[in-house]
Amino acid sequence: MSGILDLLNSDLGKTIISGVSNETRQPQNKTQDVLTMALPVLMKAMERNAATPQGAEGLMGALKSKHDGSILDNLGGLFGGGVNEEVKTDGDKILGHVLGNRRQGVEKIIGEKSGIDIGSVGNILKVAAPILMGVLGKQTRQNNVSSSNDLGGLLGGLLGGNSAQKEQGFLEKILDADGDGSVIDDVAGMVLGNSKKKGGLGGLLGGLFGK
Numbered sequence: 001m002s003g004i005l006d007l008l009n010s011d012l013g014k015t016i017i018s019g020v021s022n023e024t025r026q027p028q029n030k031t032q033d034v035l036t037m038a039l040p041v042l043m044k045a046m047e048r049n050a051a052t053p054q055g056a057e058g059l060m061g062a063l064k065s066k067h068d069g070s071i072l073d074n075l076g077g078l079f080g081g082g083v084n085e086e087v088k089t090d091g092d093k094i095l096g097h098v099l100g101n102r103r104q105g106v107e108k109i110i111g112e113k114s115g116i117d118i119g120s121v122g123n124i125l126k127v128a129a130p131i132l133m134g135v136l137g138k139q140t141r142q143n144n145v146s147s148s149n150d151l152g153g154l155l156g157g158l159l160g161g162n163s164a165q166k167e168q169g170f171l172e173k174i175l176d177a178d179g180d181g182s183v184i185d186d187v188a189g190m191v192l193g194n195s196k197k198k199g200g201l202g203g204l205l206g207g208l209f210g211k
Helices: 004-009 011-024 028-049 053-064 070-080 085-114 118-142 148-158 165-175 183-194 200-208
Strands: none
Touching (some): 004 011, 004 028, 004 118, 011 118, 028 053, 028 085, 028 118, 028 148, 028 165, 053 148, 070 118, 085 118, 085 165, 118 148
């Protein structure tokens, strides 16, 4: 199974980046930077939430009903006339549920690292979150995921598995930041330190941020 960042390099990913960029009126390269940092963080937060029976049950329910992947069937229509408020409201709820009180800190860190204001980061993520859930819903169907263990495996697989301890620690660090900006240096160090390695989140992030 390919990872979540491979998605952004695919044709589908380019459609998503272009659509979100136009919708939020942010440059495509900045939108891509935000999504490259944010998607693994959101996935890691979902993996954490799904580690409890209640969290796994809630996520499974959402992926089997509202977020079954059908949003991906007509992205042209979604972005063509402007994303409707219902999708953005849904995205706002997803972010609140997945990130909880960490949301502002995560958005601040991503904003500082990508060079755009926190409000614009929030707008990008509100549009992207329902699409990410759609991707997960589609993967859930294709892989016949039916239990919380299977769901944990799916999320771990999309994050590149649990073998890359450094990358997992990097995502945990962003999630546990209090938003005061101090973790930015750690994030920068992680990206810089791993950029020479071809694989992994560090290499991809390093390449995208020109490090």
